[in-house]
């Protein structure tokens with residue numbers, strides 16, 4: 001027996017022992033098909049890895065952070081000078097950066113980790129949108145995912161104020177004003193968000209939401225998301241054939257790859273790469289703490305949220321767009337995403353079969369990117385309607401043209417293939433009533449595309 005044979009056998013034996021004694025097959029996530037060994041199938045797992053790091057780093061930050069607006073010199077004496085004092089929330093953040101060993105890396109990686117998680121979340125969402133993962137039977141997975149997105153953005157919003165910088169305070173106030181303008185819900189939210197109306201009240205509520213309420217919601221929703229994933233399995237590749245979207249049979253399941261160790265190690269590999277890049281960026285470009293709330297010496301502090309809310313801030317800069325209209329528009333977008341599985345009723349998942357929804361999704365993506373860049377470059381600058389038309393019109397028109405041409409070309413080639421196949425089946429060795437042995441595309445594809 002060669003050394004490699006002996007080595008592999010021994011490893012198999014050890015693994016078999018562990019698998020047997022831990023009853024792993026019963027509690028591990030279900031096996032998945034081999035085709036899923038591509039990063040694009042595991043974008044959700046990357047979001048989960050980012051989430052786990054946020055929980056760990058957030059728990060460590062909690063050891064030092066003080067959610068208080070009381071003036072203090074502790075921790076930031078040198079920063080503010082002995083004559084003046086700064087809020088404890090800001091001072092404890094300053095202390096983490098300057099006095100806690102590796103504190104700067106910890107805080108910067110928590111902040112950049114939040115950006116990365118939101119970026120990966122958008123990737124997971126848009127990938128799912130384009131390949132149609134929201135279709136039957138995964139409608140509820142999609143809806144729970146949409147709620148996860150809302151809660152994750154809520155985590156970003158509430159965490160932004162915690163260092164109690166003037167920049168974050170101004171931006172949070174704009175966000176709070178927007179929320180309070182919501183019809184019916186707004187007045188109810190007021191006391192919930194503002195507490196007694198003081199800075200301390202607002203900070204305490206944001207802190208509670210960031211470390212208790214929203215994490216609980218996130219945990220419950222994530223559990224539901226995983227349970228649904230467990231029951232339906234990974235979504236198969238996008239296709240024009242609705243028959244491919246059934247659940248896998250028991251027989252096929254036997255050919256699947258076990259979750260532990262294969263898929264776990266596969267995602268861990270990507271997870272470690274993620275952590276390496278995150279630490280690298282945090283070490284090379286550590287976050288610098290802006291000035292604290294109430295610093296009378298500070299001049300010209302702009303009001304700017306984190307990048308993922310810039311689009312909403314820019315929307316309020318549009319001439320004629322009141323906070324109520326901005327909130328109504330974002331609620332409409334949210335409801336569209338939430339109920340998408342019930343709006344797009346066709347059974348086909350391939351982008352070429354869904355021109356209308358691909359057009360809407362691409363416009364949403366373009367809107368988000370353009371507004372984010374615009375918001376970052378000219379925060380607070382009013383925009384007149386002609387500028388809006390000039391900036392957003394061309395990308396939307398190009399998208400309409402590209403999607404339309406693509407779909408038209410597909411219909412043409414599809415009809416040609418169909419006609420060729422039909423004439424073949426009339427002339428061929430098989431009588432027309434008897435199906436050919438390898439019908440491609442499948443019989444379900446024969447109806448004309450939408």
Ligand code: HEM
Pocket residue numbers: 041042043044045046047048051121124125128133134138141142143144145146148149152222225229233234235
């Ligand atoms: C905190 C946010 C989220 C986390 C941690 C998360 C996690 C995951 C994980 C681990 C999976 C298993 C397959 C994969 O790794 O891609 C998954 C699948 C899925 N996710 Fe998410 N997800 C989140 C947000 C979302 C959002 C925003 C949507 C869409 C609105 C969504 C829709 C889906 C759907 C439909 C599936 C099943 C389809 C498939 O197998 O690819 N998820 N998610």
